[in-house]
Amino acid sequence: MAAAWLCTARTKVCTAPASARCLRKELWTRPWKREDARLPWIFGSWECLQSRIQRVGGVSNDLRRLQEPSVCLYHSASAAVVQQKAVDRRTEEFKLVYRFPGIKYCRVLSRLKLLQTATSMIMLPPICYLYLQGQVSQNVLFYTTGIAVFAGAMLYAMSYFFRRIIGLIYLSETGQTVRVAHLTFWGRRNDIYCPIETVVTLDEVGDSKDELLHQFKRSNSTDTLYFTIKYGQIVDKEKFTQIFGELV
Template sequence: MAAFLRAVAPPPGPAAWGRRLHRLCCCGGQDPRRRVGSGPAPSREKPPGPETEKFQMVYRFDAIKAFGYLSRLKVAQTALTVAALPPGLYCYSQGLMPVSSLCLAGGVAGFALAMLCWMSHFFRRLVGILYVNEAGTMLRVAHPTFWGRRQDTYCPVADVIPMKESPDWPQELFVRIQQYSGKQTFYLTLRYGRVLDQERFT
């Protein structure tokens, strides 16, 4: 019966042939449903920026690693000091600790928090390494983070206030690197740091 139906079935008309030709021309013989979303993959290359340029080191402060370790140590010490407060409160509620000892523990924890805020504010702005790109238009500042790790900050050279316009003296322990835009201020020591390229640094 199936062979009989195939034998007597009418041949495809012009409309059917037109649909087949349109499918071959537009889809290259493939099912159009398979081509949905199969366009060219978007480019994942990063646009050109300061990270892709070549920088030359002009200044280095060798003790910056020690300051990074000190920052981590201060964070750990503050965390331990603050974590000791709940057991102290429990001992005080049970009558195992006098109020003077509890106040002393609270004062130590408060002082540790204040010192952590001050030290992290200074350490995060302490310059470890200075780089300048080949064109001399971009400054890269390597400095510690709150957790003592390295972070690079990019500053346009045209936005950096020259040292001759700064109220700081080069003979001072720390010299500020300020920007006209006032975005961020860094601290640099010429007394203990090494200038590797005097011309570019100037």
């Protein structure tokens, strides 16, 4: 009996630490098992969220790609319309209505004035250098400077006047477009195209027939050009009346 009781006690003592170790092992491992059970769900939701974000981003990128060609098509279409209008103006037939023979003399004077002003400006720095070296008097310096300043002022005044003198006026065969030729600052020809309905008639401007210069105004522009009937030639009086109305 004693021997059997002793064996039973030893067995309980030996198994007690084992059960304690098993209990600690179970307490330590149980939370990790729960977290292990939760982590795949968290990671799965994050992956789903990322996939949804990517899908939304993909849809927005697709929409942006769809919008870009439309914008490009709009700009290309507008550029094509402008280019087509320019081609139509060049290929359209125009009939001469008015000419000013003196425009060629205005061109020559404009270019001569440019040459004179450029020569005066080029001569001024060497004269200043020679004056500083004591080889030129003060009167020569003042004289050269005065010529350069006067040439620049005259160039501005003459170019302002010559650039507004009309040399030629045309009207298209359809009677819808007016072409006006005048000089630029460099003495070159420049053509202006405008619809006939934008040209202000002479009676609306207030110019009479006996005036030396008549105003060429447009309702869609603030620029004013000038032409003369006294020294100019009306080639086609009917078309001239169609553009400017009857002369008062």
